[in-house]
Amino acid sequence: MAINxxxxxxxxIKTLGSGIKKPDENRNYCLYDKNKVEFLAANANETLPSxxxxxxxxxxENGILEALFAVDKxxxxxxxxxxxxxxRLYAVYPYLARFNDTNSPEIQVMLAGIYRKTLVxxxxxxxxxxxxxxxxxxxxxxxxxxxxxxGAILEYIRAYGASNIYASAAPASYTSTIGVA
Numbered sequence: 001m002a003i004n005x006x007x008x009x010x011x012x013i014k015t016l017g018s019g020i021k022k023p024d025e026n027r028n029y030c031l032y033d034k035n036k037v038e039f040l041a042a043n044a045n046e047t048l049p050s051x052x053x054x055x056x057x058x059x060x061e062n063g064i065l066e067a068l069f070a071v072d073k074x075x076x077x078x079x080x081x082x083x084x085x086x087x088r089l090y091a092v093y094p095y096l097a098r099f100n101d102t103n104s105p106e107i108q109v110m111l112a113g114i115y116r117k118t119l120v121x122x123x124x125x126x127x128x129x130x131x132x133x134x135x136x137x138x139x140x141x142x143x144x145x146x147x148x149x150x151g152a153i154l155e156y157i158r159a160y161g162a163s164n165i166y167a168s169a170a171p172a173s174y175t176s177t178i179g180v181a
Contacts (some may be wrong), residue, residue, distance in 0.1 A: 009040075013054055014034075016058075016067050017063030019133065020107075022062075024142060025142065028142050028143035032065075037070050044078075048092070051070055055067050058079070064099065064107060068111065069088070071114055072114050072117070074086075080145075087118055089120075095175060096111060096123075099111060100126035109143075109149070111130070111151070112152040114150060114169070115127055119155070119159050128153065134171060
């Protein structure tokens, strides 16, 4: 995978995770560098290869979180441009899968959000494993990661299961509007 050198992209990638604020007793979500994430998301074609390279090698939880947040925003932008557009991010899944077995509730929530938008079939099992882990060994005291993970699982069931189950029972006028691939 070729990475073009752009100093602005490289600075944003090099500083991933700096200044991130994790959830605490007053806030149940992370705070990221808004300008950095918006730049990375707005220039997805140029920045995505660098984000992937970062995710392939980084072990810095804060940097991983901010990189995942940027991927999540890229997915949002793709879905805004085209219904289901984020599904084109399926090629990113192998690099995200590295974190599927994490114990970090923040990373689990970010992955669940991305998987919910991209609907990569291979992510369904890891989502179920994450939910099981969150139920049997809760580790977050400031938020409930089961909400996002469970919601992602329900989105998979809706997207992949419901259309197959109900398409044959629905009147013809409804089956043409389902729109699920």
